[in-house]
Amino acid sequence: MTEPTDDGWPEKYRDPRDRPHPSVLRVTVESFEEMREETRNATETASRGDKQPAVVSFATVGELRTILTDRRIELLRALLAIGDAAESISALADDLGRDYRAVHDDVSLLADHGLLFIVAEGRSKRPYLPYERIRLDVELVGEMPGEESAPA
Structure with a gap:
């Protein structure tokens, strides 16, 4: 058995270029419950062999x-x-x-949020984006009658 890396991948996948990636990264704004349900559905779909986009979700449009x-x-x-x-x-x-410095900070932030990967080669850090497309999926809805808006 291969020992996992710090991020949970087996050693043979230490370089993110060697990992399997879908062609699309989907960026969403979803509640925790919606993210959990979508993860369940994606797991079921993947178990049938269907391809799913990678998903990165944020809690709010502001985030x-x-x-x-x-x-x-x-x-x-x-x-x-x-x-x-x-x-x-x-x-x-x-x-x-x-x-x-500004690009380094942006690359680090995007990597911290799962939007890109960093390939470490010696002292060099190479930003890596394995997707062909990034799809922003933000749904805006009005308040439902009787609902209070969340404090800003």
Whole structure:
């Protein structure tokens, strides 16, 4: 049996490029209950051999907007265009015409939220986005009669 890595993957998958990934990353805003139900449904679908997108969910639209700024969306689009791991964070910053530190911070934040991966090669960190597309799936609904809105 292969020992798991720190993130729970077997050693042979230490490099995220070696892991199986779906072609689509779906970014949603869902409550915990909705996320749990969707996870159950995805597990059942996967057990039948059907492909499901990877899903990253945020609790509120505000949280999603805090993470997915215009600059970070630009960064994700650049990685989608590369189709593999970027040469380095420095090279990505140069391609985007941005400061290294700002891009490094954005890459770290996006990785912390599961929106991209970091391939470590020696001292170098290469941002990696294994998906062909990212789909933002945000549903806005009005208040139901009798419901109180959550405090801001």
